[in-house]
Amino acid sequence: MANANMxxxxxxxxxxxxxxxxxxxxxxxxxxxxxxxxGHKGPLGLVWALQVRELVEAARQDCHFCWFITKxxxxxxxxxxxxxxxxxxxVSEEGxxxxxxHKKGVIGRALQFLRSAEDDSxxxxxxPSHTKGKSLPDLEKIEIQMYASKLDERIRRPLCGPRxxxxxxxxxxxxxxxxxxITTRAENSKPSSIKGFVKAQSWLQECLHEHTDCSNLVTAPxxxxxxxxxxxxPDPVLSLHTAGGNAMYGVLTYCAQQKEGELPTWDAKSxxxxxxxxxxxxxIQDGIKVARELKIRYLWIDSPTNLPSSPEEHGEDSEQLxxxxxxxxxxxxxxxxxxxHDGFLADRTEHPTYTxxxxxxxxxxxxxxxxxxxxxxxxxxxxxxxxELLQARLLSPRxxxxxxxxxxxxxxxxxxxxxxEDWSLDESGTGRFRLPSMVFQRQDQDPVVNTPAIxxxxxxxxxxxxxxxxxxxxxxLQVIAAVAAELAEITRDVYxxxxxxxxxxxxxxxxxxxxxxxxxxxxxxxxSWSWASVDNAVKFALITKxxxxxxxxxxxxxxxxxxxxxxxxxxxxxxxxxAPMKRVPWTQVQAVWEEGAPIVLSNDERTRNEExxxxxxxxxxxxxxxxxxxxxxxAWCVPLFQREWYLDKGAKVEGSCFSGLILEELGSGExxxxxVFFNKHEDWMTGWDERDINVL
Numbered sequence: 001m002a003n004a005n006m007x008x009x010x011x012x013x014x015x016x017x018x019x020x021x022x023x024x025x026x027x028x029x030x031x032x033x034x035x036x037x038x039g040h041k042g043p044l045g046l047v048w049a050l051q052v053r054e055l056v057e058a059a060r061q062d063c064h065f066c067w068f069i070t071k072x073x074x075x076x077x078x079x080x081x082x083x084x085x086x087x088x089x090x091v092s093e094e095g096x097x098x099x100x101x102h103k104k105g106v107i108g109r110a111l112q113f114l115r116s117a118e119d120d121s122x123x124x125x126x127x128p129s130h131t132k133g134k135s136l137p138d139l140e141k142i143e144i145q146m147y148a149s150k151l152d153e154r155i156r157r158p159l160c161g162p163r164x165x166x167x168x169x170x171x172x173x174x175x176x177x178x179x180x181x182i183t184t185r186a187e188n189s190k191p192s193s194i195k196g197f198v199k200a201q202s203w204l205q206e207c208l209h210e211h212t213d214c215s216n217l218v219t220a221p222x223x224x225x226x227x228x229x230x231x232x233x234p235d236p237v238l239s240l241h242t243a244g245g246n247a248m249y250g251v252l253t254y255c256a257q258q259k260e261g262e263l264p265t266w267d268a269k270s271x272x273x274x275x276x277x278x279x280x281x282x283x284i285q286d287g288i289k290v291a292r293e294l295k296i297r298y299l300w301i302d303s304p305t306n307l308p309s310s311p312e313e314h315g316e317d318s319e320q321l322x323x324x325x326x327x328x329x330x331x332x333x334x335x336x337x338x339x340x341h342d343g344f345l346a347d348r349t350e351h352p353t354y355t356x357x358x359x360x361x362x363x364x365x366x367x368x369x370x371x372x373x374x375x376x377x378x379x380x381x382x383x384x385x386x387x388e389l390l391q392a393r394l395l396s397p398r399x400x401x402x403x404x405x406x407x408x409x410x411x412x413x414x415x416x417x418x419x420x421e422d423w424s425l426d427e428s429g430t431g432r433f434r435l436p437s438m439v440f441q442r443q444d445q446d447p448v449v450n451t452p453a454i455x456x457x458x459x460x461x462x463x464x465x466x467x468x469x470x471x472x473x474x475x476x477l478q479v480i481a482a483v484a485a486e487l488a489e490i491t492r493d494v495y496x497x498x499x500x501x502x503x504x505x506x507x508x509x510x511x512x513x514x515x516x517x518x519x520x521x522x523x524x525x526x527x528s529w530s531w532a533s534v535d536n537a538v539k540f541a542l543i544t545k546x547x548x549x550x551x552x553x554x555x556x557x558x559x560x561x562x563x564x565x566x567x568x569x570x571x572x573x574x575x576x577x578x579a580p581m582k583r584v585p586w587t588q589v590q591a592v593w594e595e596g597a598p599i600v601l602s603n604d605e606r607t608r609n610e611e612x613x614x615x616x617x618x619x620x621x622x623x624x625x626x627x628x629x630x631x632x633x634x635a636w637c638v639p640l641f642q643r644e645w646y647l648d649k650g651a652k653v654e655g656s657c658f659s660g661l662i663l664e665e666l667g668s669g670e671x672x673x674x675x676v677f678f679n680k681h682e683d684w685m686t687g688w689d690e691r692d693i694n695v696l
Contacts, residue, residue: 014365015357016063018054022046022126023357026139026368027181045127047147052120056110059103064354067103068370069124073146075106076113076161113159116152123147140184140420141373143167167373169420178358178366186353186369187419191406192286192345197293199417200400203408204294204330207398213411213437214397220246221327224320227298228271230288238288239274241298249298251325252287253392254334254344255382266340268301282343283334289345290332290400300324302331302392322395322482326440331396333389335381335403344402375422376405387468388475391483394433394461397440411437433460439486454491455503459540462498462510467537474569476525476532481567488567497530497558497570504556505549505640508575509659509676512536527558527573528673529661529695541676543659547641551579551660554692575695579638579660580688635674636663638693663695671695 015023025046052074058066114120125147128139145165149156171184188196207214227249229241256266266281277285284301291299302324325331334344351371358368381403383389393399399409406417414432415421423432436453465480477498484495494501499508510531526532554576561569639660646657659678663671671693 016058016061016066018050018058019048019063019065019356022048022065024359027359027361045125048124048126050122050124052117052122052151053111053114055122056107056114060107065356065370068354069144070110071103071106072166072372073161073163074110074159076109076158110159113155117155118152119150121150123149139170139182140422141167141169142370168370169373170368170370171418171420172358172366172368176366177364178360178368181360182358182368184420185418187348187405188417189348189350191348191402191417192289196406196417197290200290200406200408201294203400203410203415204398207410207412208329211410211412214440220248222246222323223249223298224300224324226268226271227300228288229297230291230299231297232292236277237274238277240271247298248296248329249300249327250291250294250296251300251302251328251331251392251396252284252291252334253302253331253383253389254283254287254337254340255386255389256340271301281340283337283340286337286343286345286402287332287334290402294330296329300328319482319485321391322486325392325395325482326397326486328396328398330398330400331392333383333393333399333401333403335378335383335401335407338382348404374419376407376416376419378403378407380404385469387465387470388479390461390465390468391480394435394483395439395486409434411440433457433464435461435483435486438490454487455500458487458500462531463537463539466531473521473535474523474525476521477570478565478568481565484567495567496556497526497573498532499530501556504553505551506543507540508640508661509541509543510538511541511676512538524571526570527575527696529575530573533673541659541678543641544643546645547643547659549640550642550658551577551638551640554578573696576692577638577695578690578692579640580690581693582637582688584635584637584662636665636671637661637677638663639688661695663693666696669694 014020055066056070056074059070123146125143125145127143127145128141143165144167146160149160151159169184170182171186172178172182174185188199190196223241223245225242225244227241229239266284268284277288280288287301288299291297334342336342337344351374353369353371356368356370358366360366378384383393383401383403393401393409397410399407401407401409405419408415408417409432411434414423435457461480461483470476470479480498484498487493487500488495491500491502496504508529512534520528520534531538556573556575558570558573560566561571637660639658641659642656644656645652645654647653660676661673662675662677664674665671669692673695
């Protein structure tokens, strides 16, 4: 039961008799309890035994925790269970009335089922959960699971419904006694509040003055050609600054898409002379407000309209864009704004939150707030879907992102203005990815080799970039050119239409998304051996360190459309190889692919070849429309890598295996990439001929 020293106030209520055991034990979940018991092993947790009737009656008496458990686990019908649990808060009188009616219905239904129950004993298991990279027992989340029940199965099934376990997020208010022990705070739902801007200011100042990986940046860089002077004056008139000079400035990045039937998109290049704040789109107004709060006088407006309009412009403009992003003090990203007219500082809709008495390790009583888990999902934010905006984030040393949360990113970390810092639903794993710090810190230093860290950075860039929507597919290479230019600057490596010369052999083994057939661009934009030639999400395949490159790269070259834009659009490219090759017949493979018929495996060499090629064709590089592009009668396999082991039903077996390219013959010694194959057994390697070939 509750500690005798606890005093309940109007805001700090004692737990009800049903959930008091949980309240008394919650403090054992906390890290301080583990420090006090260094010999403890395994996760901390508790088993909560209760009578369901008593739980439901406590819910009727407005116990928050008992009501939460009742409607989550004992509402039976899935639609009842899901709706109010995760719905956003409706504070209107009508919304409150609907919530009260829903509660009455759930409780009444539960009690009706329980009337015929002889034994309504129930047990739940409660276990502390933690975000990745942190150790138990970290009271950020609690996993609640149905543990055991003595309810008759005929009652339990319709009463309990399908849900058997949940995860809740927990946090406390700043001034709550529990705040000394639990560090998690609620997400700030008011990004334009004083509290929100104070947090943003503290992040910026800490980064500027304390972060070693971020401090070696230009403090008074050259101003871009066109910046808005956002300094506040007696009148609401702003001015466009075009006189140059040196000063700290910020960047505002937003999504420039246009919704059907709404106002047309807005071009920052339309600004001239002086203009009134009220006449600007809401997203621009919000960006100016943030810049003022951060004490930044100048603001450069970024959007896809800043991309060069012609290949001739691209070389100079890519370098200028990279410098603008790199030299900016902060890049404010309007992640929640679908268009320039939407704005991004409006209050965010809150999810239902409940309170529960928390017995602090000191014996005092605090309030624990909890809600259903709401993990951060940046992939759904407007600016994270648009490929044209990726390099703005990657090349900015500091990012302040206003989306479903307010997020800070710099070279030393990612932080959220409240909420659980769980980034596990960032699908690509790159939403918080940063380029190596040397991109921002190097000034007139000798080039570095293309290190593993830089190579991994490029792999992550391509993975993230190719998952995003590109407005004009002809810009596949152009839109990421500024990032490529920066990496080339520090490595002096040769850039080859999305691949790097120093790592070319491994990067040739890129693969398209396995869940879809590859869509090759009908209009030429890159050689077939470059990932830029397809519209799919791609990744670079893992080639183990013990793999040996058995081919020879004789030459690889790319011809850009404009000599001033070596990282942009290309008009041709070729890869010359000396490698073993083997023709693989395509007999019956097309029918199998179209009809989905199973392939009968045997020791016959031809069957093995067809099975391998068919699998590759379906999962990596099938054309978008077979009516537009006929399947070849045969293809060529070109092994690039060899290693001395392979996996057989999950077991590691000694023996040579090979990985390489699948090519289509075009004639006159020229070929086109169709796909890749991996880890084929050595008995498949009979009858290979070494040739010099040219892959276009």
